[in-house]
Amino acid sequence: MKIAVFPGSFDPITKGHESIVKRALPLFDKIIVGIGENSSKSRMFTLEKRIAWIKATFATEKKIEVQTYKGLTVDFCKAQNANFILRGLRSTIDFEYEQPIAQMNNELNNNIESFFLITEPKYSAISSSIVKEIYKHGGDVSNFIPDTCKLY
Ligand code: ADP
DSSP: OOEEEEEEOOTTOOHHHHHHHHHHGGGOSEEEEEEESOOSSOOSSOHHHHHHHHHHHTTTOTTEEEEEEOSOHHHHHHHTTOOEEEEEEOSHHHHHHHHHHHHHHHHHOTTOEEEEEEOOGGGTTOOHHHHHHHHHTTOOOTTTSOTTOOOO
8 A cells, every 4th residue: 555644734724735635646545634733833723623624625535534643754654554755845945945854754764755746836826824824814815725625
């Protein structure tokens, strides 16, 4: 079984995340969207809401599941029998951020490969942080989040 973990905060899930998972789907038998609970980033939306939105986004996809985890991503992967970490790249800034993480993850467990997909151009400006900023000030974020998600 080829199992990938797509780790992140998903605060909230965006069309960028949705697209990466859907494009990676033919390559894996299962993709686990893993919500990491211990990063230092501050969260706007509760874990329950973030889980619900991810579930709604992939409701019709049997190969995709959602889980939360604490601790190292490589340890979570091992516990899930996942040999791949899936990440999306929007820009060289993402690349510079991701490179040492992927290299260190490889040092920690060389059975786990990081796998990167470059974002579709139409989603390259979308980030959870910008969606939060727009949402906070009452702007319309519906074009940036999956169609099945209604932020509340
Ligand atoms: P993190 O807090 O780990 O950065 P995010 O939830 O922000 O988690 O993102 C999870 C993954 O999705 C990361 O690999 C990130 O680069 C990727 N990602 C975020 N937004 C987009 C987008 N618009 N297009 C493609 N990938 C994206």
